[in-house]
Amino acid sequence: MPTKTVGTAAEPAAPGGSARERLLAAANELFYREGIHTVGIDRVIERAGVAKASLYNTFGSKDELIRAYLQERHARTAGRIGAAMERYSTPREKLLAIFESQADYFTSSEFRGCAFMNASAETQPGSSIEQVSDEYRGWIRALFTGLAEQAGAPDPAALAGRLVVLYDGAGLSARMDRNPGVFADVRVMAAALIDSALAGG
Amino acid sequence: MPTKTVGTAAEPAAPGGSARERLLAAANELFYREGIHTVGIDRVIERAGVAKASLYNTFGSKDELIRAYLQERHARTAGRIGAAMERYSTPREKLLAIFESQADYFTSSEFRGCAFMNASAETQPGSSIEQVSDEYRGWIRALFTGLAEQAGAPDPAALAGRLVVLYDGAGLSARMDRNPGVFADVRVMAAALIDSALAGG
DNA sequence: GTGACAGTAGACAGACCGGTCTGTTATTGT
DNA sequence: ACAATAACAGACCGGTCTGTCTACTGTCAC
Numbered sequence: 183m184p185t186k187t188v189g190t191a192a193e194p195a196a197p198g199g200s201a202r203e204r205l206l207a208a209a210n211e212l213f214y215r216e217g218i219h220t221v222g223i224d225r226v227i228e229r230a231g232v233a234k235a236s237l238y239n240t241f242g243s244k245d246e247l248i249r250a251y252l253q254e255r256h257a258r259t260a261g262r263i264g265a266a267m268e269r270y271s272t273p274r275e276k277l278l279a280i281f282e283s284q285a286d287y288f289t290s291s292e293f294r295g296c297a298f299m300n301a302s303a304e305t306q307p308g309s310s311i312e313q314v315s316d317e318y319r320g321w322i323r324a325l326f327t328g329l330a331e332q333a334g335a336p337d338p339a340a341l342a343g344r345l346v347v348l349y350d351g352a353g354l355s356a357r358m359d360r361n362p363g364v365f366a367d368v369r370v371m372a373a374a375l376i377d378s379a380l381a382g383g
Numbered sequence: 384m385p386t387k388t389v390g391t392a393a394e395p396a397a398p399g400g401s402a403r404e405r406l407l408a409a410a411n412e413l414f415y416r417e418g419i420h421t422v423g424i425d426r427v428i429e430r431a432g433v434a435k436a437s438l439y440n441t442f443g444s445k446d447e448l449i450r451a452y453l454q455e456r457h458a459r460t461a462g463r464i465g466a467a468m469e470r471y472s473t474p475r476e477k478l479l480a481i482f483e484s485q486a487d488y489f490t491s492s493e494f495r496g497c498a499f500m501n502a503s504a505e506t507q508p509g510s511s512i513e514q515v516s517d518e519y520r521g522w523i524r525a526l527f528t529g530l531a532e533q534a535g536a537p538d539p540a541a542l543a544g545r546l547v548v549l550y551d552g553a554g555l556s557a558r559m560d561r562n563p564g565v566f567a568d569v570r571v572m573a574a575a576l577i578d579s580a581l582a583g584g
Numbered sequence: 585g586t587g588a589c590a591g592t593a594g595a596c597a598g599a600c601c602g603g604t605c606t607g608t609t610a611t612t613g614t
Numbered sequence: 615a616c617a618a619t620a621a622c623a624g625a626c627c628g629g630t631c632t633g634t635c636t637a638c639t640g641t642c643a644c
Contacts, residue, residue, distance in 0.1 A: 201591070217505050219420045222631060233592045234633085244632065295504070299559065303501035304418050319559055343556075344568050350559070351552025355544075358500060358520055358551070367545050371576070378575075402621070424602060434622045435603080445602065 202240050204230040209251040214297050218248050218311075219304045245310060248301065252314045255297045260321065262287065273333035274376055277326070277345065281352065281372050285365035288356040295357035296350075322346065333380060341379045348372050403441050405431040410452040415498050419449050420505045446511060449502065453515045456498045461522065463488065474534035475577055478527070478546065482553065482573050486566035489557040496558035497551075523547065534581060542580045549573050 199207075208230035212221040223244055227234050241247040266283035267276040287293060294300065298315040305311045326342035326349075335341045352368040355361065400408075409430035413422040424445055428435050442448040467484035468477040488494060495501065499516040506512045527543035527550075536542045553569040556562065 216507060217420070219418070219505065220507075223633080224631085234594085235635085236591060238633070239590085295500075296555075299496075299500070299555065300504035302559065303496065303504040304420065306417060306421075307495075315559065323560075340568070343565065344572060346560075347549065347552035347556050347565055347569060347572070349552070350555035351548035351550070354497075354500065354551035354555050355548050358503065358516065359524075359547075364544065364548055367541070368548060371545060371548070371572075374575075374579075375572070423600075425600090435624085436605085437621060439603070440620085 201230070201232045201236045204232055205237055205240065205247065206250060206254055208232075209247055210254065213248065213251050214255070214294055214300070215292070217304055218251075218301050248311060249314055252298060252301060252311065252318075256314070256318045256321070259318075263325070273329045274380070277329050277333065277376055278369065278372060280325070281349070281365070281369055284349065284352060285362065285369070288353070288362035288365060293356070293362070296353050299354075322349065330376075330379070333376065335376075335379045336382075337379075341375070344375055345372060348375065402431070402433045402437045405433055406438055406441065406448065407451060407455055409433075410448055411455065414449065414452050415456070415495060415501070416493070418505055419452075419502055449512060450515055453499060453502060453512065453519075457515070457519045457522070460519075464526070474530045475581070478530050478534065478577055479570065479573060481526070482550070482566070482570055485550065485553060486563065486570070489554070489563035489566060494557070494563070497554050500555075523550065531577075531580070534577070536577075536580045537583075538580075542576065545576055546573060549576065 205226065208226050212225055212229060223234065223237065226247070227237055230237075237247065241250060263280050263283045266279040266286075270276050270279050298318050301311050302315050323342055323346055326345045327338050330338035330341040330345070348368055348371055352364055355364045406427065409427050413426055413430060424435065424438065427448070428438055431438075438448065442451060464481050464484045467480040467487075471477050471480050499519050502512050503516050524543055524547055527546045528539050531539035531542040531546070549569055549572055553565055556565045
């Protein structure tokens with residue numbers, strides 16, 4: 183046994199799973215916490231406990247790794263919000279559940295704002311990252327619109343647009359002021375918005 | 384006259400003014416449009432038509448240049464909002480003028496979201512950039528709080544907090560959806576928030 | 585066994601980064 | 615006239631970045 187080859191040194195995160203899974207877990211931690219541009223390839227592979235060639239065999243480029251990281255982020259957010267909505271039955275409650283799910287997220291120690299916003303701030307307009315971001319934006323807007331329609335809002339798109347503003351504002355305020363407590367205000371504002379729209383707005 | 388030394392080649396922006404002013408103008412354009420990490424020193428000095436030594440004599444480091452860029456951004460925003468508020472006399476109108484001023488800004492072609500948010504996404508927590516950002520956040524919150532108090536709101540801090548959420552949400556939505564039209568919604572939401580608070584909220 | 589496969593370690597290339605330093609030129613005060 | 619100042623151009627340094635490449639090593643099917 184000349185050298186120990188499997189399991190390099192530390193594997194701080196995601197000790198199990200395929201190379202792809204470990205890379206995504208490491209990218210998720212580092213890119214989200216420190217920024218996609220600040221974190222280099224070497225940091226990612228060291229964290230994942232994976233060889234550089236494995237990264238390039240699996241993803242082809244750093245840009246593709248970033249895309250995959252954002253897509254997984256989208257999927258996780260969708261799962262989290264979906265689970266929160268399932269606990270309620272009426273469209274109005276489901277709408278408020280979206281904000282509550284975000285509030286939980288704000289209070290977690292890893293919270294560093296919207297991953298898509300952060301990534302977008304580091305990339306040029308027209309980049310392939312923008313496309314993933316647009317998919318996420320379209321998804322959240324469609325979610326609000328569908329629920330607004332089910333709730334019987336006279337103009338579901340208009341209500342959804344305003345709820346998106348609230349959704350964005352909550353995340354940005356929580357991030358920039360490092361104050362997850364904005365949620366209390368946001369919940370009241372969202373409820374008022376919904377009720378006013380349903381009443382006849 | 385052996386070589387032409389002053390006025391290197393192009394000076395695309397800010398042809399007049401001191402080296403400091405030209406550097407700040409170039410930094411403002413490039414950092415805001417492409418990100419503080421993406422843009423290197425060489426691009427800034429080329430754009431400013433200034434020697435590298437001048438940058439380091441004036442600012443000492445890239446980090447200090449970034450700080451100065453953000454501080455100027457803060458001053459410009461304060462000036463823009465102040466001018467918008469001066470056109471009105473009542474606190475309620477002044478509050479709405481803040482949102483109108485931002486709406487004008489959203490429609491400008493250079494708009495790329497909140498400069499402090501963007502810079503913050505590219506820096507580690509605890510960095511010296513965070514401090515400049517905090518000053519900006521404190522200023523805008525104090526502005527809202529003071530006006531809410533003058534308007535006679537029973538809880539000025541609470542109203543200000545909600546207006547900040549709206550302010551943030553407007554900027555983020557306009558940026559991520561590339562849709563300055565959110566302003567129409569935001570204005571209505573802000574007016575409703577203010578009137579509800581003044582009525583007895 | 586043996587060959588295909590997926591992984592590891594790490595050297596390397598070429599570009600770019602922030603920052604320092606040398607040497608030159610234009611302007612200004614006296 | 616001349617010294618001082620401030621700006622210029624640009625070479626240079628050590629370090630880091632993404633991405634490629636070679637060589638080695640376990641595992642599993644057959």
